[in-house]
Amino acid sequence: MALARLAPVNADEEYRMLIGGDWVTPESGTYEIVDPNTTKVIGRAPEASASQVGDAAAAAKAALPGWRSKTMAERCAILGRAADLLEERVEGLVGLVQAETGATINVAEGMQLPPPIERLRCYATPVKADEPVEPLALEATALGPAGLLGAHVVRQPVGVVGCITPYNFPLTNAAGKIAPALAMGNTVVIKPAPQDPLAMIKFCEIIEGAGFPPGVVNVVTGSGAAAGAALVESRDVSMISFTGSSAVGTKIAEAGAATMKRLLLELGGKGACVLTDDCDLDAAVGTIASVWGFHSGQICTAPTRVIVHRSRCEELVEKLNAVAGLLRVGDALDRDTIVGPVITEAHRDRVEEFIAGGVAEGATLQCGGERPDRVGYFVAPTLLVDCTPEMSVVREEIFGPVVVVLAHDGDDHAVELANDSDYGLFSYVFAGSTARAFEIGKRIESGNVGLNSMVPHVHAPFGGFKMSGIGRDRGVYGLHAYSEIQTLSWVSS
DSSP states (O other), X not given: XXXXXXOOOOTTOOOOEEETTEEEOOTTOEEEEEOTTXXXXXXXXXXXXXXXXXXXXXXXXXXXXXXXXSOHHHHHHHHXXXXXXXXXXXXXXXXXXXXXXXOOHHHIIIIISSHHHHHHHHTSSOOOOOEEEEEEEEOOBTTBOSEEEEEEEEEEEOSEEEEEOOSSSHHHHHHHHHHHHHXXXXXXXXXXXXXXXXXXXXXXXXXXXXXOOTTSEEEOOOSSSHHHHHHHHOTTOOEEEEESOHHHHHHHHHHHGGGTOEEEEEOOOOOEEEEOTTSOHHHHHHHHTHHHHSGGGOOTTOOOEEEEXXXXXXXXXXXXXXXXXXXXXXXXXXXXXXXXXXXXXXXXXXXXXXXXXXXXXXXXXXXXXXXXXXXXXXXXXXEEESOOTTSHHHHSOOOSSEEEEEEESXXXXXXXXXXXXXXXXXXXXXOSSHHHHHHHHTTSOOSEEEXXXXXXXXXXXXXXXXXXXXXXXXXXXXXXXXXXXXEEEEEEO
């Protein structure tokens, strides 16, 4: 066993919240943060009161005029310095992020960090945001004399953005929200997931040194829904950017409607993975196995719903069963471990209930399903076959190391099964040719479709259809998401 050597986490360290440039103590006490790998308490997070969330929103609003008045080049330069500072101290964050999330050491070092640095750097270069419009010649009317009608489209900041982030990749997701928001001239209040907010506080401590004026970046934390609800309901907040479950996203949309909040919602997924009769099964198996080996399936883009041609079903199941047996479940700090824990005991129980429910509905448990005999919140890689579209394991987002398999009888049937879902975030097609995969992919109701690959384009728009969300981010689309469009028009003689 080759355990990673990380800086120890100090469970007695005091954490505060950043509000208006000051690091403040919580008015509602603290709550425990537990390491999913060991079940030990690794720290206590601040419990923000509703009034403190309101103070953060007010501070962000007060800082907005000064921040938006800076040029994009000035704002981007500060983002660049923030990326540099984070890079200098990234090693000190790995241990805390790993302990909070329960990620395997390989995922913690490669995917929890340094992607946040890359996302900050992505928006550290100013881009042209304004859009000219072709002028029109006007005849004289009752509204005015003849002339040339000109217009210019300007992208303005939305205002204060509440950034509510998920537990699976807390820093990466937060950086992907605040970087385009800040580059466009917005100010932000970050509210991390209850399960792992400590590294987010450290993240803000680090980037604060880049030169953000007081109130431009704020962070509040809380153990339940109260802090997030106060942020959504605040009249000082103009936009909510949320990544998480569709159920919570629906509540945010309902609560935000009263103040006409702008929304960017990246919600649940139940990724379809269509396999044609002539596909490369080995390539497909490698992608499907990521559900088990990549952060224990706690990925909204995971290909959890496999739709395979009936003629290849037996072969696929045999290959997946063999791969599952090779994936080592164990200590997240052991570099040979592939499958680590899920985030909490409650979530482990939820995943197990889904598995048992699938079997009760008629699915065949091909492998997994048992609870590994070790400390921590572990679920073994699980494969359910002989599934049908109405089963809960097929319809609901499980967010764990569980793959379900359905058989199809041709491309049209495969597309029908893929689209028989409330979700549409990220799907996949594996076919004998990219051209065939392309034609099938265009028919799938999903914001993103991987063709014979699971690698997304980092600058392409990302978001979902149906219950998987509203809006798109990444690349220039991220700047668009955090902006309002304003038209300036005039007549010249």
